[in-house]
Amino acid sequence: MGFRRARTDTGARRPTPRPEPRGRARRVLTRLAKAYPDWGPTLEFGSPFELLVATILAAQARDERVNQVTRRLFRKYRAPDDYLKVAAEELERDVHETGFYRQKARTIRACSEQLLREFGGEVPGDMQSLVRLHGVGRKTASIVLGNAFEVPAIAVDRHVARVAGRLGFSRRAEPDGIEEDLRALYPPKDWVKATWCLVLHGRRVCQPTPRCFECPVSALCPYPKKTKAPGARATPRPTRRAASARPAR
Numbered sequence: 001m002g003f004r005r006a007r008t009d010t011g012a013r014r015p016t017p018r019p020e021p022r023g024r025a026r027r028v029l030t031r032l033a034k035a036y037p038d039w040g041p042t043l044e045f046g047s048p049f050e051l052l053v054a055t056i057l058a059a060q061a062r063d064e065r066v067n068q069v070t071r072r073l074f075r076k077y078r079a080p081d082d083y084l085k086v087a088a089e090e091l092e093r094d095v096h097e098t099g100f101y102r103q104k105a106r107t108i109r110a111c112s113e114q115l116l117r118e119f120g121g122e123v124p125g126d127m128q129s130l131v132r133l134h135g136v137g138r139k140t141a142s143i144v145l146g147n148a149f150e151v152p153a154i155a156v157d158r159h160v161a162r163v164a165g166r167l168g169f170s171r172r173a174e175p176d177g178i179e180e181d182l183r184a185l186y187p188p189k190d191w192v193k194a195t196w197c198l199v200l201h202g203r204r205v206c207q208p209t210p211r212c213f214e215c216p217v218s219a220l221c222p223y224p225k226k227t228k229a230p231g232a233r234a235t236p237r238p239t240r241r242a243a244s245a246r247p248a249r
């Protein structure tokens with residue numbers, strides 16, 4: 001990490017939310033950052049290009065598995081032209097363990113070819129250029145920008161989308177809309193931190209079946225179907241006698 005000084009990629013005009021949601025969003029982030037002090041990229045990389053390749057491989061795969069593969073891969077393939085020197089089948093074998101290996105190998109080779117042809121073999125450090133690359137969408141571009149270039153960016157994956165919805169930070173379903181809402185809630189300096197805190201919270205606690213009983217932001221969350229700890233006894237409903245009882249004089 002740490003290739004260039006931070007600069008802002010503000011993109012389209014951001015809507016201005018009311019002060020209350022913004023204050024709650026910041027309190028949520030403070031608590032999540034405290035709960036997950038290990039927030040930050042979970043993919044291993046040593047350059048923007050390695051992070052781009054690792055992020056392509058991480059689609060539908062666990063980061064731990066991707067890291068196992070890239071530890072070997074990055075010793076063999078150091079630059080975009082290395083991926084084009086081997087036969088497609090060889091690269092497919094080298095990334096096989098990450099799943100969807102044919103498609104991923106195709107994407108890496110096409111992306112490498114485009115980097116050489118249009119960008120002198122270097123990964124560009126701006127959103128507009130990144131999303132022009134073969135197989136690179138806003139999520140991948142934001143991960144590369146935020147973590148390899150330190151350009152403020154919010155990446156919306158399924159965890160961020162789920163958590164942002166439950167916390168009432170966004171009512172939208174499509175990632176671009178959720179990203180826009182989160183950018184409006186947080187200052188740019190917090191965009192990368194917010195991304196990772198929401199990702200880790202979605203992986204560890206606010207899972208598809210949420211673990212609200214151990215959630216560090218439960219008191220700040222409006223989600224109406226909060227879960228109780230397994231085995232926890234439901235709060236007893238008052239009996240008719242108890243409900244109608246009058247305090248003794």
Ligand code: SF4
Pocket residue numbers: 166167205206207210211212215216217218219221222223226227
């Ligand atoms: S209280 Fe439950 S739904 Fe709300 S953020 Fe925490 S785990 Fe998710």
